[in-house]
Structures are given as structure tokens and as C-alpha cells.
Amino acid sequence: MDVGLFDFELPPERIALRPASPRDSARLLVLDGAETRDLLVSDLPGQLRAGDCLVFNDTRVIPAQLEGLRGEAKIGATLHKREGPRRWRAFIRNAKRLREGDTIDFGAGVSATASDRAEDGSFALDFAGDEPVELLLERCGRMPLPPYIASKRGTDERDAEDYQTMFAADPGAVAAPTAALHFTPGLIESLQAAGVAHTTLTLHVGAGTFLPVKAEDTDDHKMHAEWGRIDAGTADRLNAVRAGGGRVIAVGTTSLRLIESACSEDGVIRPFEGDTAIFITPGYRFRGIDGLITNFHLPKSTLFMLVSALMGLERMQAAYRHAIDTKYRFYSYGDASLLLP
Known part of the structure; x- marks a missing residue:
């Protein structure tokens, strides 16, 4: 596909330089089928169903x-x-x-x-x-903040905490799985009370994940490989969620990419350990996930291509125009979206 289809203009002032405080006070754009709702991350329990399961990436960012x-x-x-x-x-x-x-x-x-x-x-x-x-x-x-933040301010002591998720346990990432930055212990308690479960996997996020695509056609872009692991217990749990009528909701594109890498053609998630360089663009058939929580991504990035594959390119272009017009905050420290195709 023509990479230019995934371009858009983002005013520089829409780029968040600090996270929301408290974390779950960030805004949440919900795309639920054809519906669009403007909410807060703290409203998430009311947007999911009992029996759903959120999947977090427990990688920990190293000072890379x-x-x-x-x-x-x-x-x-x-x-x-x-x-x-x-x-x-x-x-x-x-x-x-x-x-x-x-x-x-x-x-x-x-x-x-x-x-x-x-x-x-x-x-x-x-x-x-x-x-x-x-x-x-x-x-x-020092903490490897993305260049769109580091070019505007220096890294400081706050980033050592702000750029780690509450699930960070396994050191090895050089970029945070930023969708999970919005979660707090209180929000997890509210989700559990609503019958929404959660589990973790590990994908050590590499710096190449967030780079804009420089090729003119997606067929000419080569992804950087990243190491990940889904153990047998986690795979069994996710399969049981879907078998019971629940939905597997990936928190972050990193979780989504690893689940899809581990999922067979018949929709069964298998244990996985090794490198993945999966590149998801429109036309891809999702097998292992039923929804995604993610931040707002860079123009021409593989991540904007991924969300366009999940929801449709026109739908995501319209959603991003809405987010820009209504002053959502973009990128790693920015606001979130819940995408339910």
C-alpha cells in the first residue's frame, strides 16, 4: 500500500510532553463499532463487559x-x-x-x-x-524518551517513574508500552469489580517500533525484530476467555502484535518465546484479539497502519481528525483510545 495514505497533519502543540496526573484522568476516545464516544480512561470499566480480559505487557524500560x-x-x-x-x-x-x-x-x-x-x-x-x-x-x-519529547525538553527524575507502567517487571525494553501508562491500582480494582480480568505477557519493545516508515510502499518496509514470550498458562487463560464468550482486549500494540504472532490460523493462542517482526497493515485478518487500547500514533508509522487494519483506514483518519479538533493529546504521554471493531 502507498505509505502516503497513512499521513496526516498534527499541530505540534498536540504532542504531550508530560503524562496526565493522575494517570487514569487521561481522555479516552472510544470507537465502538460505528459509535464514537469522548470519555476518560477512568470510565473504562463501563465500556467493557464482564468476562473480558485485558492483556498487559510487563516489560520494564531500561536506561538505554x-x-x-x-x-x-x-x-x-x-x-x-x-x-x-x-x-x-x-x-x-x-x-x-x-x-x-x-x-x-x-x-x-x-x-x-x-x-x-x-x-x-x-x-x-x-x-x-x-x-x-x-x-x-x-x-x-538515561531513560530513552522518544525523540518528539526529548527534542523539546530534557529527561529528568520524573521520567524514571512516569515512563514505567505499573506492570513493569521484566527489564529489557527501550521504549514503554505506553497504553498501559494510563492504568492505576484503583482502576484495576474497578475493572475487577466489573468482572474484567487481566493478565500479562512480555514483549521487549525496541526503538524501531515507533519509527516512521521511510519506504514509499508498505511492501518495502522491514520491521525490526523484538523478543517476546507468552507462557502456556497465559495462552490457556486467553483461549478460555474467548471460549467462554469473553473478549481478549490487548492493552497496547505491543501486546496485540505478540498475541497475533502466537495465534494459529484456527484462532488458538499458543505458547510463544522468540523474536517477532510481524507487520500488520490493512487487509490483515486478526485471529487472537477482539479489541485494543492504544495511544495516538505518528503519521506514516507502522502503528497507525496497525490501528487502520483493525478499524479501517477511513474510520481511523476520521477519528484522528476528531481527536485533533477536540484537542486530544498525542503520542507516548498522550491520551488513549479504545478500539472495538
């Missing part, structure tokens, strides 16, 4: 943004996928000053050697020493 020196050259690195116990694939800023075999000094006693430059310009970084890489990153890294 690094600044270092190769000699006197300043090098920036954004880790985006673990490739081994001490090896991470990283996007590099000032990559023209870096060659395979060079060592980058990130300060605080942390260094890494670059190797295996890929076609997309990324390098593998092998971290020196014996300490777990996660401990090294705590010393020298």
Missing part, C-alpha cells in the same frame, strides 16, 4: 540512551535489542566517526566495543567486564 567518546569524537547510542548476555544492537548517532573494532567510553567505568555494522547503520555493542549490563546502564544510561 548512552553518551560516550571514541577518542575525542562524541558518540550517542540507543540500545534497541539484546543479542547476547553482553551484546546489544544499537542505533548510533555520529556513526561516521565509528568503525568496527572501536571502543566507546561511556564513563562511570562503562565501555563497549562496536562490531557487526548492519545495513540500517546500527552496530552491535559488546560491553566490557563481568557486571550485568543492566547494572552498567543504571550507572551511565
